[in-house]
Amino acid sequence: MKAMATQLVPDVAIPCSLAEGLRGFVGECHSDCLVGTLLLKGDRIGGLIRGDSTSATKLLFPAPVESHAHLDKCHTIDRMQFTGGDLSAALEAQRADKDNWTEEDLRTRATRGLTEASSAGCKAIRSHVDWGQESSAPLAWSVFLEMAQDTKLHLQLAALTGIDQLADPAFASKVSKQIPSGHALGSFVLNHTRTREGILNAFKTAADRGLALDFHVDETTDPSSNGLEIIADIALETGHKGPILCGHAVSLASQPDEVRKRIIDKLARAGIFIVSLPTTNLYLQGRAGSVPAARGITPINELRDMGVQVVIGTDNVRDAFCPVGRHDPVRALELAVLASHLDPPLDLWLPAITTTAGDAIGLSSPSLQDAPLSEFRIADASDLSILVSGAAHRPATTLLKELTR
Numbered sequence: 562m563k564a565m566a567t568q569l570v571p572d573v574a575i576p577c578s579l580a581e582g583l584r585g586f587v588g589e590c591h592s593d594c595l596v597g598t599l600l601l602k603g604d605r606i607g608g609l610i611r612g613d614s615t616s617a618t619k620l621l622f623p624a625p626v627e628s629h630a631h632l633d634k635c636h637t638i639d640r641m642q643f644t645g646g647d648l649s650a651a652l653e654a655q656r657a658d659k660d661n662w663t664e665e666d667l668r669t670r671a672t673r674g675l676t677e678a679s680s681a682g683c684k685a686i687r688s689h690v691d692w693g694q695e696s697s698a699p700l701a702w703s704v705f706l707e708m709a710q711d712t713k714l715h716l717q718l719a720a721l722t723g724i725d726q727l728a729d730p731a732f733a734s735k736v737s738k739q740i741p742s743g744h745a746l747g748s749f750v751l752n753h754t755r756t757r758e759g760i761l762n763a764f765k766t767a768a769d770r771g772l773a774l775d776f777h778v779d780e781t782t783d784p785s786s787n788g789l790e791i792i793a794d795i796a797l798e799t800g801h802k803g804p805i806l807c808g809h810a811v812s813l814a815s816q817p818d819e820v821r822k823r824i825i826d827k828l829a830r831a832g833i834f835i836v837s838l839p840t841t842n843l844y845l846q847g848r849a850g851s852v853p854a855a856r857g858i859t860p861i862n863e864l865r866d867m868g869v870q871v872v873i874g875t876d877n878v879r880d881a882f883c884p885v886g887r888h889d890p891v892r893a894l895e896l897a898v899l900a901s902h903l904d905p906p907l908d909l910w911l912p913a914i915t916t917t918a919g920d921a922i923g924l925s926s927p928s929l930q931d932a933p934l935s936e937f938r939i940a941d942a943s944d945l946s947i948l949v950s951g952a953a954h955r956p957a958t959t960l961l962k963e964l965t966r
């Protein structure tokens with residue numbers, strides 16, 4: 562067999578955490594990146610060697626993964642008579658808007674969301690879909706499943722049910738049978754009356770059908786809301802296989818130190834992923850007094866320090882839950898840096914929107930060594946601070962065309 566020719570791309574930066582411990586990746590350390598000459602073997606990454614220069618003109622990074630979105634709700638704010646409020650006000654306004662959710666409306670808005678995610682370099686996106694009161698699937702579910710066949714992005718859906726509904730085994734079973742393999746069973750957990758029964762059923766149903774789990778949990782600063790610990794307890798009791806992703810976990814930050822540490826320890830032992838969603842939480846939480854007041858935000862640093870895999874997502878885009886934004890995980894990371902005090906070096910945090918985000922929704926992330934270029938993006942940047950601040954980027958496969966010019 563003919564050996565694949567090696568091509569050289571000078572002055573490339575690779576996030577240090579990505580290359581750490583890998584043989585064949587050597588360069589000059591500059592800020593949060595390793596700088597050198599990238600070796601390509603065909604359309605795969607062969608390694609990094611020291612180059613003549615220590616400054617990079619291009620940054621290679623894994624394709625972002627949007628792990629938490631709501632394509633059924635996005636881009637609706639301009640037709641609502643909504644002038645702000647807390648989570649319950651947003652729920653009410655969004656419920657009223659559902660009368661407009663025809664097939665054409667859903668397709669148009671979701672296409673806009675997917676186009677944004679593609680432009681943001683995403684390789685995959687998980688969207689929740691409000692399930693509603695009936696056990697039969699809502700219109701958005703079938704429309705988006707069809708769109709998942711047509712879009713270049715990997716579009717994964719999570720059925721967003723109420724945890725009280727899942728406490729009914731017949732409801733849980735009927736819903737789960739309408740979730741194809743590769744998609745997720747999701748639920749909203751916030752001071753419901755049958756939380757433990759519902760979560761137990763969610764785990765049982767997901768195990769029976771081999772589905773991933775995804776919870777919206779404790780979206781409040783009120784520490785009496787602690788669905789997160791019930792989820793962790795049941796995950797430990799059942800030894801559930803498959804990714805469990807918990808979004809928000811806002812009340813965790815309001816817990817007394819020893820309670821918070823106890824919960825985080827359980828999350829780490831259960832291998833539960835936590836997705837922080839700063840946009841929606843900053844907009845909806847902490848509205849009881851005058852602004853600025855304490856806002857609800859996931860305690861990302863502490864979670865990570867205690868061994869929990871943390872992810873950062875976009876959540877709502879231009880709807881009643883968040884009236885601004887676009888589907889762009891890099892932008893979500895930029896906001897999380899400010900909202901959650903994520904300190905440099907930023908290569909420690911990049912996995913939260915790339916490789917770890919992929920793991921959290923059950924996608925495999927190839928190791929850098931020998932990985933296909935199609936899994937990566939190239940930014941006009943010399944380090945991650947420039948990327949996170951909004952540098953332009955493109956698919957890394959364009960490197961091949963640039964080399965032949």
Ligand SMILES: [Zn+2]
Nearest residue numbers: 631777876877
């Ligand atoms: Zn959400």
